Amino acid sequence: MRKLSFLVLLIGTVSLFTAATGSVAPKPLYRDPVYDGAADPVVIWNPHTKTWWMFYTNRRANVPGLSGVAWVHGTRIGIAESADGGASWIRLGDASIDLPESVGGGEPTHWAPDVITAPDGTHHMFLTVVPGIFEDWQHPRDLVHLTSTDLRKWSYVSTLKLSADRVIDACVAPLPGGGWRMWYNNERDGKSIYQADSRDLKTWTDRGKVASLRVRGEGPYVFTWRGRHWMLVDTWKGLAVHRSLDLNEWATQPILLLDRPGTGSDDGVNGGHPCVVVSGGRAFCFYFTHPGRAGTITPQDKDALELRRSSIQVVELFEKDGWLTCDRDTFTRIALEPPGRPQMPPPGVTAARDPAEAAQLLQLGSRDIRAHDPSTLVRCDGEYWMFHTGRGIGSWRSKDLVTWEAGPPVFKESPPWVAEAVPENRNTVFWAPDVIKVGGRYLLYYSVSTFGKKVSAIALATNATLDPANPAFKWVDEGIVIRSGADTNFNAIDPALLHDRDGKLWMTFGSFWSGLKLVELDPATGKRKAPEAPLHAVAHDGAIEAAFLYRHDAHYYLFVNHGTCCRGINSTYHIRVGRSENITGPYLDRDGRALLEGGGSVVLESEGPFIGPGHAGIIPVGDREWFGCHFYDATQRGRPTYAIRPLTWDAQGWPVVGKIAVPR
DSSP states (O other): OOEEOHHHHHHHHTTOOOOOOSEEOOSSSBOOTTTSBEEEEEEEEETTTTEEEEEEEEOOTTOTTOOTTGGGSSOEEEEEEESSSSSOOEEEEEOEEEOOHHHHOSSOEEEEEEEEEOTTSOEEEEEEEESSOOSSSOSOBEEEEEEESSSSEEEEEEEOOOSOSBEEEEEEEEOTTSSEEEEEEEGGGTSEEEEEEESSSSSOEEEEEOTTOOOOOEEEEEEEETTEEEEEEEOSSSEEEEEESSSSSOEEOSSOBSOSOOSSTTOSBOOEEEEEEEETTEEEEEEEEOTTSSBOOOTTSOOOHHHHOBEEEEEEEEEETTEEEEOTTSOOEEOOOOTTSOOSOOTTOOOOOOHHHHHHHHHTTEEEEEOSSOOOOEEETTEEEEEESEETOEEEEESSSSSEEEEOOSOSSOOTTHHHHSTTOOSOEEEEEEEEEETTEEEEEEEEOOTTOOOEEEEEEEESOSOTTSTTOOOEEEEEEEEEOTTOSSOOOOOEEEEOTTSOEEEEEOBSTTOEEEEEEOTTTSSBSSTTOOOEEEEOOSSEEEEEEEEETTEEEEEEEESOOSSGGGOOOEEEEEEESSTTOOOBOTTSOBGGGTOOEEEEOOBTTEEEEEEEEEEEETTEEEEEEEEEEGGGTSEEEEEEEEEEEOTTSOEEEOOOOOOO
């Protein structure tokens, strides 16, 4: 049995520190040996060579006799390789890009690639193409789509039809609810950042200007780290930083990054056109500089060979008070890890923690026990019980909500019906349980599914007690409550239970697809009140799941998760809420927006090392209420961890999740 307490945790963290690992990156990190004009880097893992590759615009900086801006035209995309995790790079050559002459002209110009690998293994490049070599900037430029099977040879797919005939600098990232989003620079609109969406990376629908961005610039780069989406934009005087929970609304950091000259070699000017690699829980920003230009990079800088050349640099990013920071004048130790390598220590292994972050986690309610998708807490014989996703459904028990002891799994093997109902679930790992006491029985509802699919079922197990030492202890499989598949528009996972003010038993459930549903159950059987009992739609958005219902005063409160889970510190889960006087809705947030239309007031989001809170639950204890959820512990490389925090209600009757006072 494993037992932990706040006191042991607090004492144990005093002497623990985190240290950056890896080799020291040189300054500059990379210079192109052919043209000395490396810029606009994008760094990705090459699964074929098992090395890191950097694609970059290779400006013809050292070619004499080129007038105007001809030296930034006629460029090809260079490739450099690192076999040591990003600390040293060697040039491999140029990307072999096959463009029709109708697209690139006789002497095409290639700028600013973005490269991603789709789930099927196909590599996609989105490239800025100018149809020729020109001495000024007044010429069309398009974004084209290319594909590759080896990252070296690229075939033309299409020229994207976007908002204007002068668009550059694509950045593509997956959307939480499926599909993809592209951000790009619309030069016809004063270098504003625009966006377009696609379900398949081939057909794109332009969504227009990103309305919440007030900064103009180029080279937008979007990445996910520590529970938030981040966007960096090159403003020519440093990098603007924006953050978002949903990739729609962006808040802007008050200060720029890399706006002040560094002291390292080739780093004495502002940094431009970044990309970011998140690896091993750390974030590394690759950027380029024009070392010969004092102060800032501007289009008005005079034309000279020393002013033309450019270098690639790298610096590690850190989060402080919810924003990004970096120190380009300290050594950057870098050790990029191959994607897919486990990003958390194995069970029983605790990584070193920074004392300040450890103390912060105590304030944020961490119980330091591993749990994902926790159930609502329930009492049994003087103990609190919590169940969670895991093989056979895991459990924890506590007498005081502070010290916890692992309990037994609910199942040792899958119920017989699982093989037929959800044939791809072969490992007895069941998700997101919830438990409620009805009469003299404990009813435990759980999800049987496979990731990203809606061939799913919510099932029921019952027990007379939760205490394994009680002779009456025995879990009884009661079978399926509701299921989903190809013929349904919902996903039957993530159950949560509630008695309404009239004593009726209700279950919320759902994930993605058509959103979250509510159905009445029969307290005697725990199953649907009737086979055709209506499903009430209560909330909908692209990436939405993990509903929880709670009754407080005259209202029912519907807590939901938006964003993505299960990505460790890159998870963007956050908890929102709406309320209604009727259990079937409609549920509205503070601003009167319906949860069925994507509304919801944020209750809890990432903070410091407390990443991606999800699967809310509330339990009254005496005259207080406590709010439970899981989060991803950034000090443990994203390990899913359970937290309990005090809950209060403001003057307007909305929930407020507080912090725990920790002795100093």
